[in-house]
Amino acid sequence: MSPATAVASAAAKALPQTSRAFDVTFACDPACVGRARRITRAFLGLWNVNGELAENILLAVSELVTNAIEHGTGDVALRLWYPHGELRIEVTDDNPAPAELRLAGDDDVSGRGLFLVAVLARTWGVSKDGKTTWCMFRIPEGRG
Template sequence: MRRITAAHLRHWHLTALTHDATLVVSELVTNAVQHAKGTSVGLRMWRAAHELRIEVTDGSPTPARLRCAREADESGRGLLLVAALAKEWGTSPDGTMTWCSLAIPEGRS
């Protein structure tokens, strides 16, 4: 999924977003795989005028949520990273999709 994301960003001339977008995709897809309980995982991205929208679906009705990981925990920080990098993020009303948007740098829209 990271390679697919990077390829789309090259095609859209948005390579300045590659690091942040691939990290966000990695975190959202990893969460979906861990919590999907055997359902398929989907990735959808599109470029709007001033933002890159990323959506990951997993079929699970349990919405993603921020967690407070302790220092020794090996997981639980993914959505904190997404929240730090994204302009905004959220989940669909039915909980099956987690999305975020990244601001397109000035002059790239």
Template sequence: MTFRKAFNHEDGRGRCDQRAQAGSERAAIRDFEVAFAPADAHVRLMRRITLAHLRLWGLTALNDPATLAVSELVTNAVRHCHGSEIGLRIVSSAEELRIEVTDGNPTPAQRGEVDAEAENGRGLWLVAALSKEWGVSSDGTMTWCCLALPPADARAVKAPMALTEEPASRRSVGTGERPTPAPKSDRTLLSVGTP
């Protein structure tokens, strides 16, 4: 697996008409790119890397839709990859989060008809429902989607670090008394998001 700073828009690799041009108002504010071998185990890892970057960028309000889109697009790439490498690139601009997955397969991804009883085949339907737009590069090797950024004051959603039940002996039940503080613990529980 290779983790690298994403290439700029002018170098021509993975070129796509839909990609924002450098210097435009849609140009990247933050981005990352990961290249990895096609393996089912990497789907979960790409979700975790995405969550880490969303947390770093203060965009935790997009955790669920972004990780679901990454999961679906990377799973499709793993199943249909031509070659030894898949690329995941995520770009945060002023108004959207763009997710790009490159798999080397020139056959464009398409939403197919899905039977109500089918156990798979809904990935691109989910991506389309979650995103403000999605598509495939002109050469068919990259599938992408764009999620709208929430308003600035709603971007970072703080999750509780740990939830614990306070023992009944320590609760205040309307007596006007202050509850006795719980004993300090040396164990720290952290919320790590969706596995």
């Protein structure tokens, strides 16, 4: 092994691993939806998740955070983690009434968020206490 290769190899081993999770809490304010998207986009970039998959994940984050602001109470917590081939998104508020999938009418201006999440994500659900709505995306091999 050449000296340059040895130095590069040692430097690569010394670099810290990028965390595969983050948690952030926002005040219940519509402006936090944009902040949640920007933070998520930054982490997806670090994890090498991009393109259409990243856009779908960002849409799910937007919809879940928006639902928490519109229907929840108290602060809104966003958590993403991505251990092995799947990325999990959780959004928590203090409202114990669980999020419910519903079909919006043609003239309704809202009410399609969970439907979009259900279509884009591999799976989704609500915690037993009703305060956390979550979804999961499969991340193909070679990303992150």
